Amino acid sequence: MNIEQARFNMIEQQIRPWEVLDPQVLDLLFVVKREDFVPAAYRNLAFADMEIPLGEGQVMLAPRVEARLLQELAVRKSDRILEIGTGSGYMAALLAARGEHVVSLEVRPALADAARANLQRAGVANVSVETADGSRGWPQRAPFDVIVVSGAVAEIPQELLKQLRVGGRLAAVVGSAPVMEAQLVTCVADGVFNTVNLFETVVPTLDGAAAKPGFAF
Structure with a gap:
């Protein structure tokens, strides 16, 4: 496989048509090597328009969604x-x-270890991967300018919204299959939020979000 041609095709045929x-x-997608974060067994599918299995029932989201x-x-x-997942x-x-800096929370220790190794190999020094349940965010480092939920949730929890500074943005896919929508929430003043629906999609539920009774997600 011609890696650079495959990367170019991904950007031009999948990502640009999705209004990116x-x-x-677009330049960043050439710089950060997606194939270096894909399990070896799926390396030939690194640029495919699909979710890629990571093990333990988890996936990488499709390139166009990311x-x-x-x-x-x-x-x-x-x-x-702050990244959840x-x-x-x-x-x-x-x-x-x-x-400036990313705190990324991963509840599954094996995935957290693999992600740390991937980031280290890629020379990414400004990410802290914490093995933790992201359901309550990471209040000890709040407030954040950006929060990303890398999985679907039934609704955006108040705990995460409270960790956005004024002017901060949160992105998440909200809903239940087959009806989900990516949303961008901006904190416009203390306790005041503006929500914009971005696009319809279906992605896997955030790890653990469906498993806990009374879970805010």
């Missing part, structure tokens, strides 16, 4: 970022390339 037109985001969320968050170099570490690497 920010040149900084790219669109990254664009809509409009990450700035001074932003402090590290997975392979790829989204954390993209966020880190645009922001």
Whole structure:
């Protein structure tokens, strides 16, 4: 497989048609090597328009979904970022390339270890992967400028919204299959939030979100 041709095709045939037109985001997809975050068994599918299995029932989201969320968050170099659900570490690497620092929470220890190894090999130094349940966010490092939920939730929990600073943005896919929608929530004042529906999609439920009685997600 011609890796660079496959990367180019992914960007031009999958990502641009999904209204990802920010040149900084598109350039970043050439710089952060997606194939370095894909399990070896699926390396030939690194650029396919699909979710890639990571083990333990978890997946990498499709490239177009990750790219669109990254664009809509409009990450700035001074932003402090929280990611819920590290997975392979790829989204954390993209966020880190645009922001100041990323705290990424992964409840499954084996995935957290793999993500740390992937990020280290890729030379990404401004991501902290914590083995933790992200259901309550990470209040000890709040507030955050950007929060990304890398999995679907039934609704956005108040605990996460409270960890956004004024002007901060949160992206999540909200709903239950087959009806889900990616949303961008902006904190416009203390306790005041503006929500924009971005696009319809269906992605796996955030790990653990469906398993806990009374869970806020």
